[in-house]
Amino acid sequence: xxxPMKIRANLVGDSTEVKVLMSHEMxxxxxxxxxxxxxxxxxxxxxxxxxxxxxxxSAQWGPAVSxxxxxxxxxxxxxKGDKVQVTWVDNKGDKRTDEATIA
Amino acid sequence: xxxxQRRIGRGTAIVLALFAPVxxxxxxxxxxxxxxxxxxxxxxxxxxxxVRGEDLWKxxxxxxxxxxxxxxxxLGPGGVKGAYAQLPKYFADADRxxxxxxxxxxxMVKLQGYTDADAKRNPFGAGNDKxxxxxxxxxxxTSESRGIRMNVGLxxxxxxxxYRLGEKIFFYRGGPHDFGCATCHGDDNKRIRxxxxxxxxxxxxxxxxxxxWPAYRVSQGELRSFQWRLNDCFRQQRFPELEFTxxxxxxxxxxxxxxxxxxxxxxxxxxx
Numbered sequence: 024x025x026x027p028m029k030i031r032a033n034l035v036g037d038s039t040e041v042k043v044l045m046s047h048e049m050x051x052x053x054x055x056x057x058x059x060x061x062x063x064x065x066x067x068x069x070x071x072x073x074x075x076x077x078x079x080x081s082a083q084w085g086p087a088v089s090x091x092x093x094x095x096x097x098x099x100x101x102x103k104g105d106k107v108q109v110t111w112v113d114n115k116g117d118k119r120t121d122e123a124t125i126a
Numbered sequence: 127x128x129x130x131q132r133r134i135g136r137g138t139a140i141v142l143a144l145f146a147p148v149x150x151x152x153x154x155x156x157x158x159x160x161x162x163x164x165x166x167x168x169x170x171x172x173x174x175x176x177v178r179g180e181d182l183w184k185x186x187x188x189x190x191x192x193x194x195x196x197x198x199x200x201l202g203p204g205g206v207k208g209a210y211a212q213l214p215k216y217f218a219d220a221d222r223x224x225x226x227x228x229x230x231x232x233x234m235v236k237l238q239g240y241t242d243a244d245a246k247r248n249p250f251g252a253g254n255d256k257x258x259x260x261x262x263x264x265x266x267x268t269s270e271s272r273g274i275r276m277n278v279g280l281x282x283x284x285x286x287x288x289y290r291l292g293e294k295i296f297f298y299r300g301g302p303h304d305f306g307c308a309t310c311h312g313d314d315n316k317r318i319r320x321x322x323x324x325x326x327x328x329x330x331x332x333x334x335x336x337x338x339w340p341a342y343r344v345s346q347g348e349l350r351s352f353q354w355r356l357n358d359c360f361r362q363q364r365f366p367e368l369e370f371t372x373x374x375x376x377x378x379x380x381x382x383x384x385x386x387x388x389x390x391x392x393x394x395x396x397x398x
Binding site for chain 1: 174
């Protein structure tokens with residue numbers, strides 16, 4: 024199973040700043056192993072962030088995003104104590120959801 | 127840096143991808159690397175190792191199914207906060223000077239019931255298929271010393287002996303290249319390719335270097351422990367492989383840690 028994400032959410036003025044660190048190999052599908060065989064692509068494909076059940080970010084990612092990616096974004100609104108939920112799904116169908124409380 | 131900005135709904139998204147710098151002008155290399163590190167500091171993936179390590183530390187594992195929470199890192203059983211800033215040190219129960227990795231191995235054997243070989247298996251991770259629990263545990267314990275001043279003692283005769291031995295290893299030249307640690311780390315303003323090398327014979331250099339390990343190496347996508355750092359230095363010098371948690375490795379760690387005394391510990395860090 025995938026390792027947990029590390030999520031921080033802070034209220035800055037009238038918007039919420041969310042910082043997410045994800046644990047993922049993000050294999051591009053372009054590399055070869057020691058035997059010369061192509062290492063199959065394995066990377067996050069979609070990232071969704073929701074606040075109060077409403078999607079505030081939805082992203083499609085490809086092989087160009089680095090290993091153990093860091094994502095930072097802001098959305099208007101948010102209140103201290105509320106929860107922000109982040110989900111990623113990779114091209115093998117593996118997924119992980121974590122949430123953080125807005126501070 | 128790969129910064130992509132895009133408006134999505136009412137929010138603004140910034141995707142920051144972590145990858146190595148491509149081309150850097152020769153003159154501003156140091157500044158550029160410093161900028162690069164600062165940009166990455168905010169989302170240091172070392173935190174992923176810290177989280178995993180804390181979980182491993184508290185999990186009941188091994189043949190005895192106990193956690194490492196009663197492991198004595200020098201502050202008594204259960205003391206983790208600030209423990210790393212005082213290591214290596216002499217442990218009476220083992221009758222030897224130990225660094226963090228040796229002590230974790232000791233606890234895994236004595237508390238959790240692993241064999242010595244099992245505890246030392248796979249000390250350095252390699253990707254998703256070969257994750258190293260040791261590096262995660264090290265990340266967790268060291269993160270609990272962040273901001274605490276380095277305070278390595280030289281009270282016990284064995285601690286003094288380890289320091290002297292470490293100093294000797296540091297200045298010892300050998301191998302096919304007649305190389306030693308001091309060849310690269312004994313003078314100011316040396317570098318390998320674009321990397322500035324700290325002068326470890328000076329307090330300032332030793333402090334800056336020692337307090338920023340372990341570190342997440344962006345180029346490897348792995349968190350690297352101090353044992354790994356020494357191991358890789360030995361490889362680069364074409365020395366025989368430095369055995370994991372050996373007396374030689376602990377002695378060298380003792381020499382460098384002691385020289386860093388007084389500086390605030392600031393790791394797990396991030397390095398190119």
